[in-house]
Each structure stands twice: as C-alpha cells, then as structure tokens.
Amino acid sequence: MKTLPISAAGFGDTTAGIRVYIANRPPMAEYADLVTMQPLHSGETELINRACGNGWRKVFNVYAKLLFALDTKQFAFTQHAGSWQQYRDQYLLQAGSNTALMFSMPELQPAKGAVHIIAGRTHAKALLEAGLPAQLSWLNNEFAVDKHNRLLVCPYFDYRQLNNEKLAFLARLIGALDEAQ
Structure with missing residues (x-):
C-alpha cells in the first residue's frame, strides 16, 4: 500500500495507510498548537488518557480494536502484537505504525493507498461544508463511502456509538476498499 506523506496536524505515522x-484534539498544552504529524511515543497514549479522561481512552481502544478486526491477509497489524491492547500500548500512532489520528481536513489522494475514516457523521458534514472534495454515498444513517477517494464515514470512536457489530461492518468496508484496488 503506497501512500503519500501527511502534511496536516495529527498523531502518528506520516505515511499512514489507515487515517482516522x-x-x-486532546485538550493538553503540548498539542494545542500542533500543525504537523507527531508520532506518539511509547506510553504517551496512557498519558493522554490520564490527562484527558475516558473519552480519549475509548478513541484509542476503538482504533486498536478496528485494526485487529481487519483482514489479516490485507493488513499486517496483528503481526506486531498478540492483542489489540498490546498494539494500542506499543505501536498505535507511533512512527512506522501505519496509523494516524488526524485533527484536520483529509488530504485525499485517490488511488494512493491510504484509507481515510471520518469518525462521526456531524464531523463529516462539517468537513464537507468546509470544502472536502468528496462524493459520499450514505449506506445508512451512520456509514458512508466514497470509493474513489477511499473515504469512509462511521460513528465516532466510542464503544456505544461504534460497538463490536458496527466495528466489524467498518472492517468489512475497509477490506472492500482494499480489494477494489
């Protein structure tokens, strides 16, 4: 999966293939003026969890669970850790992790390999109103797809909104995008 480097604000790998x-962003002084990609370091997700509360723990947990729900023939995340918890703690959003959590407008690059996932219908609508060049096809009230731009919209990364059944559905949508290439 070839991807172009990210030049926007967020956490993670600058060439991430899975971009959420x-x-x-976490309401912490060290991230308030972040304008580039910043790889997290080991233990940093836990620091964010402690400083910012359970909501951020849910975001990181759901992200890691999603990676472990992806087809292992298409994605190698499970080769790095024995569980989604280990992956979250040891690799998620770090340099070389192939993951990014973005706080800015998606940089869509059709046919370049990256999968773009907007967490939350409200956020997706705000991005569209701000000029996101996407043509979303809504599959239901919570999920949308733009195959050309490899862009998906799903519920916010929270256990209640993106439960295990919906997480599995999102994983299948990601797999279908990857198969289409």
Missing part, C-alpha cells in the same frame, strides 16, 4: 479524522 476526528473533530477534537
């Missing part, structure tokens, strides 16, 4: 976009 959320509306807010």
